[in-house]
Amino acid sequence: MTEKIGVLVGWEQTFPAAFIERCNRVPGITAELAKLGGTPERFSSPYRVLVDRISQEVKHYRFYLKAAALGGACVINDPFWWSADDKFFGYSLAARLGVAVPRTVMLPQKEYIPAIDKQRSLRNLEFPLNWESIINYIGFPAILKPADGGGWKDVTVVRTPGELLKAYDASGLNVMTLQEFIDFEDYARCICVGRERILPIQYDPKRPHPITGLRGAYIHNPQDGGRWTDKGLHERMINDSIKLNQALGYDMNSVEFAIKDGVPYAIDFTNPAPDMDIKSILEPHFHVVVDWMVDFAVKCAKEGRKTIDRYPLGKLEEVEPVRFGERG
The missing domain is CATH 3.40.50.20 (Rossmann fold)
Structure with a gap:
């Protein structure tokens, strides 16, 4: 058959x-x-x-x-x-799994559809927000980004309360998160297949993508094949990726880690259609990932x-x- x-x-x-x-x-x-x-x-x-x-x-x-x-x-x-998934839920879940994540606060959306009566329909919202407590928890610089977004869309780095409020006021209908900025020394994106097969690849979130031109590109390192010489760090990224995939139930995913002081912080890990183009993830990673997906x-x-x-x-x-x- x-x-x-x-x-x-x-x-x-x-x-x-x-x-x-x-x-x-x-x-x-x-x-x-x-x-x-x-x-x-x-x-x-x-x-x-x-x-x-x-x-x-x-x-x-x-x-x-x-x-x-x-x-x-x-x-x-x-x-x-x-x-049903969203990125803020993922951060809350990761924290409970023991995976390092940046401090993150979810914020109510700034604007609403015309049918919402702000005086009657939003009575459950705290107003005004306790910005002082939020800023004290997150600190500056910080990242303001949608709670369910991706691809660096509507993402802003803010360094002062004034910049934060200006960016928040411009966020429209998006539910936003304010997140601690990790000033990373290295960065990895792990391609994940079947929840347990994990391929960490060096990644630069600032470099232009070779196909789309948007932010983010893999780095080809022929000397180590993308593997980190620090075995403990390498194993922790693999183990944390497995924890996240098992908990989220994703059989095809990518998990991004910003690495600072030897700690891999999970930055983005709900990517159920990860980039697998050969021009992007490069050889030999492409052939490994294709074979894993076929298997x-x-x-x-x-x-x-x-x-x-x-x-x-x-x-x-x-x-x-x-x-x-x-x-x-």
């Missing part, structure tokens, strides 16, 4: 092409770019495994992946959890894993799927 693996992609080319080609070398496995169309409510997924690289940008894909999970697929990553997806397919089995919904009885052209 042949098991089908589908991949949902955006602009990227090198990872999906290599992943599909290598999956198709495995006996009993057929991989392809997933094809989605009209989806009936009684739906059985034609794919045993779906690898999601783009649903954060295409709403239809996210809805489809939830239906596919209900219809028996293993979705990488879990679309139910990904829809994991094939294992999920052959073992018949289902995302929905993690939830009470997994106990529902199966229904006869609808086939278009039929009335049931």
Whole structure:
């Protein structure tokens, strides 16, 4: 019996092409770019495994992946959890796991949709905010950024109370976090597959990305292959990444660490569609990551894993799927 693996992609080319080609070398496995169309409510997924690289940008894909999970697929990553996740929750979770994180405070959004009556609908909010206590806890310089954002969008470094209030007043509908600025000496981004396979790579969050031009680029170090000579630091980043992935349930992720005084501070670790382009993560890292993803997806397919089995919904009885052209 042949098991089908589908991949949902955006602009990227090198990872999906290599992943599909290598999956198709495995006996009993057929991989392809997933094809989605009209989806009936009684739906059985034609794919045993779906690898999601783009649903954060295409709403239809996210809805489809939830239906596919209900219809028996293993979705990488879990679309139910990904829809509910946010970065501030991640910081709170990391602190409870014993992973070092910068001091962080979540702030109420500055603006609201017109339907919100600020006098009646916001009676639960503390007003004015106790800015003195917040600033004393975080200190300066600090980073003001969205609680659910990414890609350095709407991120501001603030160094004084005046700069903080100006940036906060301009934050609009975003829920923001104010975070301690870690003046790092080194930086790593760890590519994570299957929750336990971790590849730390040196990273520069200030260098332009080779494809998008946005902030952040991997550093190719042929002398050590991206490994840190400090074995304790290297092992701690791997172990902390495993803790975070196990707790968050992500099977495809990247975890960023800002390293200061020998301590890796987890800065960003909810990235369920991590950058895996060969021009970005470079060789030999690209081939390692592709092989890990192939191994994991094939294992999920052959073992018949289902995302929905993690939830009470997994106990529902199966229904006869609808086939278009039929009335049931």
